[in-house]
Amino acid sequence: MKVSVPATSANLGPGFDCLGLAISMKNQVIIRPSKFHSVSLKGEGANNPALKDNNMFISIFNDFYHNLSHKKRHFRFEFQNEIPLSRGLGSSSAVIVSAIASAYAIEGIKLEKDKLLNLALAYESHPDNITPAVMGGFNVACVQENEVKYINKAIPKTLKAVIVVPNRAISTQMSRKTLPFKYSKEDTVFNISHSSLLTAAFMAEDWEMLKYASNDQIHQKYRMKQMPELFDVQKTALKEGALMSTLSGSGSTLFSMTYSDDSKNLEKALKLKFPHFRVFTVDFDNVGVRIEI
Ligand SMILES: Nc1ncnc2c1ncn2[C@@H]1O[C@H](COP(=O)(O)OP(=O)(O)OP(=O)(O)O)[C@@H](O)[C@H]1O
Numbered sequence: 001m002k003v004s005v006p007a008t009s010a011n012l013g014p015g016f017d018c019l020g021l022a023i024s025m026k027n028q029v030i031i032r033p034s035k036f037h038s039v040s041l042k043g044e045g046a047n048n049p050a051l052k053d054n055n056m057f058i059s060i061f062n063d064f065y066h067n068l069s070h071k072k073r074h075f076r077f078e079f080q081n082e083i084p085l086s087r088g089l090g091s092s093s094a095v096i097v098s099a100i101a102s103a104y105a106i107e108g109i110k111l112e113k114d115k116l117l118n119l120a121l122a123y124e125s126h127p128d129n130i131t132p133a134v135m136g137g138f139n140v141a142c143v144q145e146n147e148v149k150y151i152n153k154a155i156p157k158t159l160k161a162v163i164v165v166p167n168r169a170i171s172t173q174m175s176r177k178t179l180p181f182k183y184s185k186e187d188t189v190f191n192i193s194h195s196s197l198l199t200a201a202f203m204a205e206d207w208e209m210l211k212y213a214s215n216d217q218i219h220q221k222y223r224m225k226q227m228p229e230l231f232d233v234q235k236t237a238l239k240e241g242a243l244m245s246t247l248s249g250s251g252s253t254l255f256s257m258t259y260s261d262d263s264k265n266l267e268k269a270l271k272l273k274f275p276h277f278r279v280f281t282v283d284f285d286n287v288g289v290r291i292e293i
């Protein structure tokens with residue numbers, strides 16, 4: 001059985017904790033019944049022994065598997081990870097979503113995507129990463145009475161993501177600690193208006209509006225101070241034709257969106273100016289979690 005989950009970029013500037021989209025970089029796990037428990041890990045995180053020994057996937061999978069099954073079975077888990085860890089690309093959401101989906105699938109129990117999303121919410125309280133990880137595409141989401149309420153829209157093939165992945169990790173928990181406890185009325189109104197405009201721009205496919213709508217006053221400037229070079233990455237991306245350029249999730253990745261025709265030029269300019277960072281051009285993912293039995 002094979003499960004794959006796409007990477008995500010959350011916040012999209014002003015949509016702190018509520019906007020996110022999926023990109024076609026994925027983590028995949030193949031699970032087979034086996035005589036003994038065993039784990040193999042390739043790709044991102046492969047040289048981190050802690051991921052093999054104390055793996056968040058295995059612990060969530062076991063929580064669900066033991067509740068769903070009365071059989072005592074062992075499995076071989078083969079992980080192939082493309083999502084860099086702690087870089088604001090939803091690595092933890094991918095783990096949570098794939099672990100829950102796998103436990104149901106291995107038992108042959110059908111799990112609706114809406115139910116999967118709400119089960120994932122117990123492990124990741126911000127819906128802006130788990131919603132695109134499950135559904136794909138662009139998503140606006142909020143949590144009400146412990147349920148995710150969301151609206152989803154596919155992103156056209158004429159657009160691409162160009163991501164700049166720094167070599168330094170930023171944990172979400174630490175990154176949230178850099179944020180103020182209180183915001184002024186001006187900053188709050190600024191973000192509500194820009195986040196609303198950004199959502200409308202995605203829905204109306206008015207891509208030229210993104211450069212205005214993607215401005216934010218409540219989280220990026222505080223977080224990016226930890227790695228000031230990110231301001232330069234953002235400025236360069238916008239100057240080189242990005243439709244928008246925002247801190248991805250809690251950082252440290254900078255996410256930019258471009259017309260497909262402009263993406264190679266943008267990638268080249270960013271690689272030239274920031275040779276010490278990894279730069280990737282990727283499609284958007286409009287499917288979300290995939291399960292193959
Ligand atoms: N492939 C993986 N296998 C096991 N655990 C993982 C894997 N990827 C991430 N994790 C766990 O998730 C943690 C990273 O979560 P964190 O929320 O800080 O970053 P992120 O999810 O990459 O970023 P963001 O939430 O801003 O998009 C890692 O420290 C690790 O514990």
Ligand SMILES: N[C@@H](CCO)C(=O)O
Nearest residue numbers: 010017126172249250
């Ligand atoms: N909205 C979250 C995304 C990371 O989980 C944040 O910015 O902290």
